[in-house]
Amino acid sequence: MKREKKIIFLCHCILNCNSKVEGLALYEGALNKILKYLIDEGYGIIQLPCPEVTFYGIKRWGHVKEQFDTPYFRNHCKEIFMPYLNQIRHYIKNDYRIDGIIGIDGSPSCGVNKTCSSLKWGGEVGCEFGIDEKINDLKMVKGKGVFIEEIEKLLKEYNLNIKFFCIDEEDMYTEDKLIKLLENN
Numbered sequence: 001m002k003r004e005k006k007i008i009f010l011c012h013c014i015l016n017c018n019s020k021v022e023g024l025a026l027y028e029g030a031l032n033k034i035l036k037y038l039i040d041e042g043y044g045i046i047q048l049p050c051p052e053v054t055f056y057g058i059k060r061w062g063h064v065k066e067q068f069d070t071p072y073f074r075n076h077c078k079e080i081f082m083p084y085l086n087q088i089r090h091y092i093k094n095d096y097r098i099d100g101i102i103g104i105d106g107s108p109s110c111g112v113n114k115t116c117s118s119l120k121w122g123g124e125v126g127c128e129f130g131i132d133e134k135i136n137d138l139k140m141v142k143g144k145g146v147f148i149e150e151i152e153k154l155l156k157e158y159n160l161n162i163k164f165f166c167i168d169e170e171d172m173y174t175e176d177k178l179i180k181l182l183e184n185n
């Protein structure tokens with residue numbers, strides 16, 4: 001039997017950059033290096049849904065975490081993750097390994113170590129609405145995005161201990177760092 005019985009979950013845009021806010025992708029379609037590594041290592045790969053596309057669609061503006069920190073978006077994150085939570089529970093019960101969930105640092109939804117933040121970002125766009133002040137207030141802060149927070153809560157609720165990894169949407173060299181982390185996992 002060839003199957004390795006090991007599985008990894010990827011945030012959606014690792015396999016499909018088209019889900020990102022327009023202008024953000026640094027690659028054409030999918031992240032080759034990390035995917036090649038996972039395939040060569042015999043991982044089964046499961047792609048999570050993109051919480052932003054399934055909530056706001058592809059023409060959305062870039063958001064900050066504070067804008068997604070609403071009961072509505074949190075409920076949406078829970079709802080779309082539930083089928084995957086059930087898969088995780090089922091695989092584990094049947095002696096499969098879930099080696100991690102790979103998020104996207106910098107994202108207000110899928111960030112693992114850092115996420116984008118601003119208390120001023122939002123409202124009307126334009127000079128008369130203080131756009132410069134809004135832009136100047138944008139920052140990266142330590143912390144998880146809303147989707148990852150909701151995933152973490154659900155995993156905890158079901159006593160599932162699954163590691164989070166990430167790549168950085170602004171620094172594709174993190175693919176190499178991530179591969180090293182997975183090698184030592």
Ligand code: SF4
Nearest residue numbers: 012013020050107110
């Ligand atoms: S980081 Fe998350 S929310 Fe943003 S495009 Fe990727 S999957 Fe969608």
